Structures are given as C-alpha cells and as structure tokens.
Amino acid sequence: MSRRAEDLLTRMAGIPSVSGNEDALARFLVEEMREWGFETHLDEAGNAIGRRGDRDAPMVLLTGHMDTVPGGPAPRRDGDLLYGRGTVDAKGPLATMICAAASADVEGVQYVVAGVVEEETYGRGATHLAECFRPAAGFVGEPNGWAGVGIGYKGRIMLRYSVSRPSVHTASPEEKASEAAVAFWQDVVAYCTSVTTSEKAFDRPIATLNELSGDITSAQLVISVRTPPGFDLPAFEEYLTGVTRDGVLKIDDRTPGVRVDHRGAAVRALCAGIRARGARPTLKLKTGTADLNIVEPRWQVPMAVYGPGDSALDHTDDEHISLTEYRTAIEVLRDALNHLAGELRR
Structure with missing residues (x-):
C-alpha cells in the first residue's frame, strides 16, 4: 500500500x-x-x-x-x-x-x-x-x-470598490478618488475593530487590502474580510452602504x-x-x-x-x-x- x-x-x-x-x-x-x-x-x-x-x-x-x-x-x-x-x-x-x-x-x-x-x-x-x-x-x-x-x-467576504472624482489640481482641497478609496478602506478597518470582542485571531474579523490601484480621478480596491462564526453580515453591509462616498461597491463572496x-x-x-x-x-x-x-x-x-x-x-x-x-x-x-x-x- x-x-x-x-x-x-x-x-x-x-x-x-x-x-x-x-x-x-x-x-x-x-x-x-x-x-x-x-x-x-x-x-x-x-x-x-x-x-x-x-x-x-x-x-x-x-x-x-x-x-x-x-x-x-x-x-x-x-x-x-x-x-x-x-x-x-x-x-x-x-x-x-x-x-x-x-x-x-x-x-x-x-x-x-x-x-x-x-x-x-x-x-x-x-x-x-x-x-x-x-x-x-x-x-x-x-x-x-x-x-x-x-x-x-473563518468566513470570507470579498469587497470590490471603485470610485471616481473630477479631475482637479493636486493642490485643490477637493477630495480625490485616491483619497476616497483610502477613506473607505479605513472605514472597513474601523468597523472590524469596533465589533472585535477577542484578541484571538479566529474570533475577530480581519480585513486585508488585496489590491489597490488608481489616481486622483479613479481608484479601485479589492478587500477581503475574514470573519468568525456568527459575524453579523447584514449589519456590516448596512454599515458599508453608508460609507461608500458615491463609489460603487460589489460584494463577490459571502461565505460564513x-x-x-x-x-x-x-x-x-x-x-x-x-x-x-x-x-x-x-x-x-x-x-x-x-x-x-x-x-x-x-x-x-x-x-x-x-x-x-x-x-x-x-x-x-x-x-x-x-x-x-x-x-x-x-x-x-x-x-x-x-x-x-x-x-x-x-
């Protein structure tokens, strides 16, 4: 054998x-x-x-x-x-x-x-x-x-985010697409931190920025979030809809x-x-x-x-x-x- x-x-x-x-x-x-x-x-x-x-x-x-x-x-x-x-x-x-x-x-x-x-x-x-x-x-x-x-x-949530902004001078105070994308990423991380109740890696949601591309007029992110059993996905999605900054968010995977x-x-x-x-x-x-x-x-x-x-x-x-x-x-x-x-x- x-x-x-x-x-x-x-x-x-x-x-x-x-x-x-x-x-x-x-x-x-x-x-x-x-x-x-x-x-x-x-x-x-x-x-x-x-x-x-x-x-x-x-x-x-x-x-x-x-x-x-x-x-x-x-x-x-x-x-x-x-x-x-x-x-x-x-x-x-x-x-x-x-x-x-x-x-x-x-x-x-x-x-x-x-x-x-x-x-x-x-x-x-x-x-x-x-x-x-x-x-x-x-x-x-x-x-x-x-x-x-x-x-x-752990489960997995795959987020694809894209955002665009008008072309402006880099010295302009107007928000750039690249800045909006970074802000969205920071909001995802902040949410994961806010619902963390344990320091153990298995028991807390962990976000990873898989891909980042763009400039001041358009930017794209791919984010994976590894989630523990019992993670409240509807609450997370509701939160995300409020922080998209006029961007387009697509969720490719919702594996618990x-x-x-x-x-x-x-x-x-x-x-x-x-x-x-x-x-x-x-x-x-x-x-x-x-x-x-x-x-x-x-x-x-x-x-x-x-x-x-x-x-x-x-x-x-x-x-x-x-x-x-x-x-x-x-x-x-x-x-x-x-x-x-x-x-x-x-």
Whole structure:
C-alpha cells in the first residue's frame, strides 16, 4: 500500500490543476479510483466522484480539492520529501482520503470520495456537492499535520470598490478618488475593530487590502474580510452602504465562518486514530476559509477537517510534503473511518 500510495500522490502532483483547469486531474482520478475499487464518474461541476459500499448504507463523504493556485516548485522528490504545487494544498490530503477509503472496512457503510473543483476561488465544486449528497458524516481534506484536526474555519467576504472624482489640481482641497478609496478602506478597518470582542485571531474579523490601484480621478480596491462564526453580515453591509462616498461597491463572496462540535463523531474518530499512534491530537481553529464553510451549514452532520502537511507551506515556492507523514495520515484516517463506521452501524 505505501508504495502505491506514494505513486498516486506523485502522479497527482505531476498533473497541473490550477483553478478552472482541473479536468486532466479529474479524469485521471476517475480512472485511478476505479483501480482502487471505487465506482466512479465525473459530475456536472467537473468533480471526480468515487464510491465504495452499499448505496443504501449510511454515507461517509470525504471531500478534498483538486485545484491549486498557480506557480510553485517543479514536482520532484528529495529523499522523504515530495515537492510540487498542491502536495500540501491539497492533493496530499485528497490522496490520503482515496487511500484510506479504499482500505477501510466497508461493511454496513458507504464511502464517497470527491475531488472537487475551484476551492481556491469561490467553491463551485463544493457548492454542487452540498446540493447533491446527504451524508451521515463527513471529512474535508486540508493540511493540519497528521496529528491535527481542524474544527473551525473563518468566513470570507470579498469587497470590490471603485470610485471616481473630477479631475482637479493636486493642490485643490477637493477630495480625490485616491483619497476616497483610502477613506473607505479605513472605514472597513474601523468597523472590524469596533465589533472585535477577542484578541484571538479566529474570533475577530480581519480585513486585508488585496489590491489597490488608481489616481486622483479613479481608484479601485479589492478587500477581503475574514470573519468568525456568527459575524453579523447584514449589519456590516448596512454599515458599508453608508460609507461608500458615491463609489460603487460589489460584494463577490459571502461565505460564513464555521466551527464544528469538537465532541462530534468525526472529530472523536480522528482523535482515536491519532492517539493509537502515540500522539496527542491537536484541535485547530484556522484563520483561512475552506470547503467546510460551504458543506457543513448545508449538511449539519458530524464533520472534521484532516490531512497531512504544513499549511504554512500553502501557496509558497517551497511547497512540499513528508511522505512518512503522508503514510501515517492514511493509517490514521483509515482507522478513523473504521471507528466511525462502527458508530454508524449501531
């Protein structure tokens, strides 16, 4: 299994799959998962779907994204390390799910593994998945380290702001477009500060100025706001309408933050698998956003986020994964699936 698992991830890492161009990897996975004992197909969104077990049995759904951001190191192996874009985020976690579900006990349960598209943009693959399946429990593949379990991810609001002003001399006291844009950004930051009730990064809204361009006649901003679970989006939008300064505001994304029950069956199953290998599980609250934010509110079932790799390497030129950690994660997740299946069969 270990050599075959390493070969799977190596081949996945060698197939480019930037968001919006996942088709080659999806078709590879449809063929490959069939060889691992799954019934497979491509769904309408372009997701690669594999299923093992009785279709009438309780379903455990494991979803990981196929897409990556551009760039990254060329795929190569250096001893125990496998380099390449997506080895950590998130082909490593997805390959872990395929291997674990292929080797887990399938009696009285069914496993569905989904390689989904466009997680790095607006979650089109996960949105389609949420509409088509109703699992009894689920896992989302993201890097948290083999002994880590993700239980929360912040939400995301994407703001696009543009403003124009008449051309004037730079010495004029009239407000310039560039000044109006800066003032709007400062208002967004001020609002986030005003509703902050905790110094913990997960529990407070954090605004980032992603893009800034313009001059005294026209200016544009792209702002992302990472929000904690329970953030009052309608109140934020109402506030924004009052500070646009005759600019045009477009909200591209309204993904809510989510935090799962750490006592739920999926988290407990992973923790048992980690402890069985002599480690103490670490429950993690992440400041990024994942497909968990899309599927968990829709399904409302026990869920957790799991996968090998160091998330600090996401999107970097040094992205790589330890194959030893990858193999250990497969064993942990396989045991977690067996543990969870036992609960679902009761």
